Amino acid sequence: MAWSFEEILQTVQMTEREHFDVRTVTLGISLRDCASDSLETMKRKIYDKITRLASRHVAAAREVEERWGITIANKRISITPLSIPGEQMKLAGFLELALTLDKAAEECGVDYLGGYSALVSKGMTPGEQELILSIPEALASTKHVCSSVNIGSSKAGINMDAVRLMGEIILRTAELTKDAKSIGCAKLVAFCNAVEDNPFIAGAFHGISEPDLSLNVGISGPGVVLSAVREVGQQADFVDVAEAIKRMAFKITRAGEMMGRQVAKLEGVPFGVVDISLAPTPAEGDSVGAILEAMGLERIGAHGSTAALALLNDAVKKGGMMASSYVGGMSGAFIPVSEDANMIRAAAEGVLSIEKLEAMTCVCSVGLDMIAVPGDTPATTLSAILADEAAIGMVNNKTTALRIIPVHGMRVGDVVDWGGLLGAAPIMPVRPQDSSIFIRRGGRIPAPTTALRN
Amino acid sequence: MAISEATIRELTRKAIDELGPLASPDNVRQVVRDALARMQEEVPGLEGTPGFSASHMNLGSGTQVIVTVFGKNKSGVLAEVARCLADFNGNVIDISQKILQDWFTMILIVDIAELTASFAALKKALGQVGEKLGVRVLAQHEDVFVSMHRV
Numbered sequence: 001m002a003w004s005f006e007e008i009l010q011t012v013q014m015t016e017r018e019h020f021d022v023r024t025v026t027l028g029i030s031l032r033d034c035a036s037d038s039l040e041t042m043k044r045k046i047y048d049k050i051t052r053l054a055s056r057h058v059a060a061a062r063e064v065e066e067r068w069g070i071t072i073a074n075k076r077i078s079i080t081p082l083s084i085p086g087e088q089m090k091l092a093g094f095l096e097l098a099l100t101l102d103k104a105a106e107e108c109g110v111d112y113l114g115g116y117s118a119l120v121s122k123g124m125t126p127g128e129q130e131l132i133l134s135i136p137e138a139l140a141s142t143k144h145v146c147s148s149v150n151i152g153s154s155k156a157g158i159n160m161d162a163v164r165l166m167g168e169i170i171l172r173t174a175e176l177t178k179d180a181k182s183i184g185c186a187k188l189v190a191f192c193n194a195v196e197d198n199p200f201i202a203g204a205f206h207g208i209s210e211p212d213l214s215l216n217v218g219i220s221g222p223g224v225v226l227s228a229v230r231e232v233g234q235q236a237d238f239v240d241v242a243e244a245i246k247r248m249a250f251k252i253t254r255a256g257e258m259m260g261r262q263v264a265k266l267e268g269v270p271f272g273v274v275d276i277s278l279a280p281t282p283a284e285g286d287s288v289g290a291i292l293e294a295m296g297l298e299r300i301g302a303h304g305s306t307a308a309l310a311l312l313n314d315a316v317k318k319g320g321m322m323a324s325s326y327v328g329g330m331s332g333a334f335i336p337v338s339e340d341a342n343m344i345r346a347a348a349e350g351v352l353s354i355e356k357l358e359a360m361t362c363v364c365s366v367g368l369d370m371i372a373v374p375g376d377t378p379a380t381t382l383s384a385i386l387a388d389e390a391a392i393g394m395v396n397n398k399t400t401a402l403r404i405i406p407v408h409g410m411r412v413g414d415v416v417d418w419g420g421l422l423g424a425a426p427i428m429p430v431r432p433q434d435s436s437i438f439i440r441r442g443g444r445i446p447a448p449t450t451a452l453r454n
Numbered sequence: 455m456a457i458s459e460a461t462i463r464e465l466t467r468k469a470i471d472e473l474g475p476l477a478s479p480d481n482v483r484q485v486v487r488d489a490l491a492r493m494q495e496e497v498p499g500l501e502g503t504p505g506f507s508a509s510h511m512n513l514g515s516g517t518q519v520i521v522t523v524f525g526k527n528k529s530g531v532l533a534e535v536a537r538c539l540a541d542f543n544g545n546v547i548d549i550s551q552k553i554l555q556d557w558f559t560m561i562l563i564v565d566i567a568e569l570t571a572s573f574a575a576l577k578k579a580l581g582q583v584g585e586k587l588g589v590r591v592l593a594q595h596e597d598v599f600v601s602m603h604r605v
Binding site (some may be wrong): 002003005007009011012015016066069070251255257258262 | 522
């Protein structure tokens with residue numbers, strides 16, 4: 001037999017017990033050829049292009065799932081940041097385009113479509129400003145559309161006008177979707193150093209240097225890595241822990257790439273990258289927090305958590321890079337509080353604070369993700385949290401992001417439950433001190449010296 | 455070892471010559487298949503193991519699937535699964551089973567090149583056999599195992 005009994009059983013155990021799956025296959029579609037000064041023309045072109053190219057996306061992914069026996073949890077679409085083809089639109093026009101995107105996503109059978117976005121790290125064009133101002137209403141009036149705004153980069157510095165605006169946009173989105181527990185904010189990400197080939201929602205968009213079409217894949221979640229760490233036991237030293245994670249990362253990256261390539265082949269689309277971020281789900285055991293706890297921390301958030309996360313992610317990268325030549329996207333650690341059972345527990349117990357989460361983004365976390373804060377948090381405080389996150393990304397040449405939900409009408413001690421993949425989160429306290437004078441200065445924080453690399 | 459199309463053509467011609475009047479399409483296919491299997495066995499080292507030659511960049515062309523059955527040990531599992539595979543004309547190439555503390559685990563390698571229905575239909579039928587017997591039956595294309603377990 002070409003396969004050892006143990007090899008086959010390990011794979012079967014991974015798929016059957018440890019949530020081994022492919023997290024997402026995301027079809028990136030360029031909408032640059034859909035630009036027009038006529039709203040009706042743009043609507044028609046966008047709807048036609050997306051439905052023409054993506055109508056087979058879900059069916060192709062299902063076919064691959066069936067044949068290879070591994071679940072593909074999410075099938076999604078990303079598009080060119082809409083502000084680029086939509087440069088000539090006004091706010092009302094963008095809102096209509098949001099509805100068009102929603103309809104196209106519905107028609108293709110995908111749950112989310114990312115790319116209601118603007119890239120404004122150095123400054124805003126009129127079209128980008130109109131799009132950003134339309135975000136709250138666009139997210140409130142659609143079901144599938146996700147939005148992201150890149151407000152800074154290591155090259156350009158941080159656009160503090162955009163940072164100030166985003167604080168207000170986040171708060172307004174929370175208000176407009178208050179009947180659904182401010183869920184609109186779960187579909188909105190602010191980035192520093194956003195990547196162009198990220199397959200993960202809500203921050204996915206199809207970058208401007210991408211081809212007309214490309215298919216990117218996100219690998220399986222933390223469940224399989226958790227069982228590898230548990231297996232080495234509490235007495236093993238760090239090199240054994242790292243080694244176990246690397247081996248597992250190799251396997252899940254290989255499987256992820258293989259599945260992604262098959263979907264791409266069926267759709268006749270060029271394969272892009274494998275994103276090796278470990279994305280948790282609220283399912284028991286499918287948790288990044290649980291991996292850190294398995295390494296020997298009583299709770300995620302305890303002292304040592306930053307070091308543990310650094311080790312985890314470095315080992316995942318090393319295993320993943322050996323497995324695939326096209327590792328890309330975010331390829332960092334996702335630590336979305338509401339989507340990870342162990343993080344929810346740690347946050348509810350007060351062990352996990354925003355400050356500790358911020359520290360983790362210094363090593364490899366891609367940001368403060370799915371954090372619920374009181375609904376009466378001032379916009380300038382939200383902006384200040386974003387500025388801190390962006391500064392970490394800018395200085396360390398890495399992606400950082402903020403997906404924060406000021407849940408309307410809720411305060412510290414309450415728990416918001418969105419259900420499904422978005423999970424539940426305790427409302428975390430933010431510092432009550434005022435940052436408004438700092439935020440209202442406006443202008444751009446200059447890029448650090450590390451931006452000058454030539 | 456990668457076997458080129460030219461080699462297969464050459465083997466086929468030889469088989470037809472040797473079989474003479476007995477050369478029916480089925481006979482020729484069987485002789486060529488046996489010869490190919492022998493060629494693979496003769497090559498020592500990793501190159502000889504099926505699966506190794508399939509680069510992970512170029513998967514999806516193989517015709518082998520791996521069927522895994524596990525559950526409480528009881529009589530008739532092998533028979534029922536084998537019958538189901540035979541109904542669909544799946545060709546069992548290799549089989550291995552173990553009983554660990556009353557848990558039955560069986561792995562079959564099956565060639566589906568000449569399946570009489572779709573792979574999806576076979577999977578469904580195997581699932582139904584599993585349900586009837588109270589065991590889990592999984593069928594996965596071998597590429598999954600190639601990509602995960604071979605560098």
